Amino acid sequence: MLENISTAKVAGGWHKQYSHTSSSTHCSMRFAVFLPPGASEKNKVPVLYWLSGLTCTDENFMQKAGTFKKAAELGIAIVAPDTSPRGENVPNEDSYDFAQGAGFYVNATQAPYNTHFNMYDYVVKELPALIEQHFPVTTKKAISGHSMGGHGALMIALKNPKAYTSATAFSPIANPIDCPWGVKAFTGYLGTDKSVWAEYDSCELMQQAKQADYLPMLVSQGDADNFLDEQLKPQKLVTVATQKGYPLTLEMQAGYDHSYYFISSFIDQHLLFHHQFLTA
Secondary structure, X not given: OOEEEEEEEEOOEEEEEEEEEOOOXXXXXXXXXXXXXXXXXXXXXXXXXXXXXXXXXXXXXXXXXXXXXXXXXXXXXXXXXXXXXXXXXXXXXXXXXXXOOEOOOOEOOOOOOOOOOEHHHHHHHHHHHHHHHHOOEEEEEEEEEEOHHHHHHHHHHHHOOOOOOOEEEEOOOOOHHHOHHHXXXXXXXXXXXXXXXXXXOHHHHHHHOOHHHOOOEEEEEEOOOXXXXXXXXXXXXXXXXXXXXXXXXXXXXXXXXXXXXXXXXXXXXXXXXXXXXXXX
16 A cells, blocks of 8 residues: 655656655655656556665655656656655664665575565565556566665666666666675675675676666766775676676776766766666
8 A cells, every 4th residue: 555745846847755665675665757748548658776875765766866757758657665664663773884774785684684684585576566567667677776775776787687688777786795894784684695695796796787687877986985896896897897898887987976967977978878788
């Protein structure tokens, strides 16, 4: 049962927030959806799923990225889930990079997180089924995200290459098994077995990808990003893509940092990138 929290007209379309009880995370979840002008049961539109980064909710991208005009022009719906389960009964830590607000888009195996922190199943299975049931969209979908969400977008696309037409990311955590953010999250959610970690690492997944499952990817990264060398490491992904002949393009952008100033500067390019495959 969807509960409408807010509705606002924007760029000729509609931005709406909803909450619902999730079977994946066993708590109330919130998501936002943008429906472009003209979207209807007789004119269904494709969807871009956007996964946000650490500390974010469904609101950050929708309010800061400046994406509505181009999405309206291209006829693309956008869906932005929250970044984790939340609520009084959901485990939390006094830390910005673990627990609530930091789900890392995995299915946790470790108590006490394994009851609620099943963001992989939520994003891959439950949410698209919900969106396709309740909104005028087609089954064609692409995926994108930022930072932790960039990790999520690339990882999910690599694990489900037939489900998405394309994947992009801004400043993704490209190799989480080899950076402080990823090691902390994966240890807490998944335990110490690094073979389990590898199932959620884009570099490891790309290394295992079969050519028949390749899908187009675009990564944008600012060279003035404070997290570039220690946490993000996009060159590791490029190394694997080069070895495999994987269709990934990394664009380094001079002077840009890790913020939504960066995302808003290049979001139109990402929408155009997805549009060519969503409408193919």
